[in-house]
Amino acid sequence: MNQELDSAAGSLPHENFRCGTVALAGRPNVGKSTLLNALIGFRLSITSPRPQTTRHRILGINTSEAGQIMYVDTPGLHRGAKRAMNRSLNRAARSAISDVDLVVQVIEAGRWTDEDEALYAALVEQSTPRLLVINKVDLSKDKSAMLPFVAELAAKHSYDEIHYVSALKRKGLKELEQAILERLPVRPPVFGEDEITDRSERFLAAEMVREQLMLRLDQELPYATTVEIEQFSDRPDGIAEIHAVIWVERDGQKAIVIGNGGAQLKAIGTNARRHMERMFERKVFLKLWVKVREGWVDDENMLKKFGYTD
Numbered sequence: 512m513n514q515e516l517d518s519a520a521g522s523l524p525h526e527n528f529r530c531g532t533v534a535l536a537g538r539p540n541v542g543k544s545t546l547l548n549a550l551i552g553f554r555l556s557i558t559s560p561r562p563q564t565t566r567h568r569i570l571g572i573n574t575s576e577a578g579q580i581m582y583v584d585t586p587g588l589h590r591g592a593k594r595a596m597n598r599s600l601n602r603a604a605r606s607a608i609s610d611v612d613l614v615v616q617v618i619e620a621g622r623w624t625d626e627d628e629a630l631y632a633a634l635v636e637q638s639t640p641r642l643l644v645i646n647k648v649d650l651s652k653d654k655s656a657m658l659p660f661v662a663e664l665a666a667k668h669s670y671d672e673i674h675y676v677s678a679l680k681r682k683g684l685k686e687l688e689q690a691i692l693e694r695l696p697v698r699p700p701v702f703g704e705d706e707i708t709d710r711s712e713r714f715l716a717a718e719m720v721r722e723q724l725m726l727r728l729d730q731e732l733p734y735a736t737t738v739e740i741e742q743f744s745d746r747p748d749g750i751a752e753i754h755a756v757i758w759v760e761r762d763g764q765k766a767i768v769i770g771n772g773g774a775q776l777k778a779i780g781t782n783a784r785r786h787m788e789r790m791f792e793r794k795v796f797l798k799l800w801v802k803v804r805e806g807w808v809d810d811e812n813m814l815k816k817f818g819y820t821d
């Protein structure tokens with residue numbers, strides 16, 4: 512990852528080879544990251560049942576004979592964001608949809624909310640081609656019940672195409688991929704064919720710890736945490752040594768993250784390390800600390816330090 516571009520980049524593999532960027536946009540929790548992972552066939556972007564799990568713009572690359580699709584996973588657009596971090600996530604989401612070849616708006620089957628409408632309004636202001644993806648179709652037992660919902664949607668909104676998918680069950684993805692490719696410009700690949708992201712292992716390591724925080728901590732606590740990698744080095748014995756700090760806002764939160772006798776922190780570390788070993792294809796030695804930085808979620812300087820703003 513993040514290697515020198517492959518020699519394939521720069522030359523056109525065949526005259527119809529297509530290459531372009533595609534934003535996966537939508538309100539929080541509709542399944543954008545799950546869809547990204549399913550489309551690239553790799554568990555790159557972290558997912559959880561909680562809204563705004565994704566905090567960064569992440570590029571996931573899928574290269575085939577036909578072309579190279581660079582998917583941009585974006586934070587979910589959240590209305591009425593009060594805290595500085597949520598406002599910054601909204602900014603990232605908006606800028607991600609403004610500079611791409613195609614936008615895929617993702618919604619949940621049977622639900623169209625004010626947040627979906629607000630995103631649609633933002634898309635209409637741009638002339639970028641757009642597809643609608645109705646995700647989580649596996650959850651609706653009676654598929655025909657969806658028809659009036661889609662008919663009403665289509666009557667009031669204009670999309671190039673509407674697709675039904677289940678990102679979780681990997682249904683409808685081939686047709687979606689085909690529709691995406693058709694709308695990308697003919698041009699040579701930007702990345703080498705084995706590259707799956709523009710993000711470094713260091714970044715992905717922090718994300719994997721954060722995923723465990725999102726999955727294991729209750730209520731608002733995950734939103735008061737972030738992860739900073741202090742050291743990422745490859746030891747002579749081939750093991751990647753990673754030191755990470757979990758930042759929280761208050762002492763009480765620190766105690767919860769550590770858990771009784773350190774049990775919670777141990778479980779977070781074990782699970783994150785297993786995922787890292789699978790993704791990085793080598794053994795990992797992971798060391799975690801929990802530290803308090805009061806009010807970091809509302810502090811623009813801290814958000815910058817943690818990579819949430821430019």
Ligand SMILES: Nc1nc2c(ncn2[C@@H]2O[C@H](COP(=O)(O)OP(=O)(O)OP(=O)(O)O)[C@@H](O)[C@H]2O)c(=O)[nH]1
Nearest residue numbers: 539540541542543544545562563564565587678679
């Ligand atoms: N049943 C079902 N669940 C899904 C599907 N796709 C995603 N989910 C679940 O929906 C939840 C949210 O998925 P994410 O991929 O994290 O959603 P997101 O849109 O990236 O969320 P944000 O980070 O909040 O923007 C997770 O629990 C997923 O497992 C699907 O096709 N079917």
